[in-house]
Amino acid sequence: MKKLLITRALPDSVLAAARARFDVTLRTETAGLSVAEAAAALRDYDAVLPTLGDGFTAEAFTGDIRCGVLANFGVGYNHIDVAAARAAGVAVSNTPDAVTDATADIGLTLILSACRRAGEGERLVRAGLWTGWQPTQMLGTHVTGKTVGIIGMGRIGQAVARRCLYGFDMPVLYFNRSPKMVDMPARQVDSLHDLMAQADIIVVTVPGGGANTGLIDAAALAAMKPTGIFVNIARGDVVDEDALIAALQKGQIAGAGLDVFAKEPFVPEALRALENVVILPHLGTAALEVREAMGQMALDNIIAWDEGRALPQAV
Known part of the structure; x- marks a missing residue:
């Protein structure tokens, strides 16, 4: 044996x-x-x-x-x-196929939570600080109809795109290192920075390591709209974490949803302190x-x- x-x-x-x-x-x-x-x-x-x-x-x-x-x-x-x-x-x-839908579901969880400020809202209620409904309270980003940009159009990227397109009427753009045909209405963008600039919500689904290490750097984040939402369900090393923290602290982008981190299980205090970030403990397939x-x-x-x-x- x-x-x-x-x-x-x-x-x-x-x-x-x-x-x-x-x-x-x-x-x-x-x-x-x-x-x-x-x-x-x-x-x-x-x-x-x-x-x-x-x-x-x-x-x-x-x-x-x-x-x-x-x-x-x-x-x-x-x-x-x-x-x-x-x-x-x-x-x-x-184990590629087994994780696709569950990871894509977490992607949508983070999109919705970050856009609608769900984490911040729950903390408000739990702290006993909510004073009741107000017309201008906790205004977030309306998700339906926004343009989503997928970085890495593999199995998980396509699963996220389908949920966004068919569930929330979101136009889909995507960046892939090589030409990629997909079986849904979606447009491939030639450069990463063009994608970051055009989309309202960015979702990263590329493999970690290798050439993808640090793919999302300060320059890529600077290309995003100030109203943009950044979501990472790939690997933490794909993102320059310090650059992301700086962008969020300065209000350079509106918010982020993260399921992965550069040095798991360590999550920087500066990131944990930010209200405009939803952070999950790598729940993608949980x-x-x-x-x-x-x-x-x-x-x-x-x-x-x-x-x-x-x-x-x-x-």
Whole structure:
């Protein structure tokens, strides 16, 4: 029976399925593997089921490697150096389809919450400071009919676009590094800055890491309308967090909705202090049935590797 390391607690149904097939070690720590721990895992286990925050950098793929597969729990895998894994003979997979709708739903949650100042309003009520309905109180941004700009028109980007277009009659613009045809009325914009300037609401859905690190910088944010709303459901490293904080503090943009941060779980005090930001603790896929589907998909990739088959979701 092959030895499998699962780096974080998963739903019970996934653990039961894994234990029925493999000799499972389950870490109880909530923090990700350090680079040294990742290197030890590659040395000591036949397979690893990792997730966000585990340090499978290039430095981890040194010395003796026993592991044959890293079946990542999650669509994003910027915590894994795929080139180093490939060079070491370690296959890598992710869980793309299982996360699409849930992540897009969180995107809409953040759009609505940031535009309509829902977080600020709830804090007002909870603090006992609400004095009653007033015609000019807590005026936010009307969402229906506004232009949404999607950065990264992959599965999640398209799912967000459909919700905006068909649910809220929002014209859709999108920026993608390569030409992308989509099956809905939407217009591709040639440059990132043009998209930032034209859209009322920006939603980031690109993969993290690599060339996308710091993609949304001070210049990109400066291109936005002063009434613009910025939403990130991608990865925190896609955004220059200091530049975003500065833009929000100065009122350069109207608000933001964030589910991800540059150094999770650390969220800067300056960001937490801002009233015009809705911040969530990386809830993108946080629904039981979604996490079960993700876990089973990761496990299916490990089983495929164990049986000598191609990984269904290889990256």
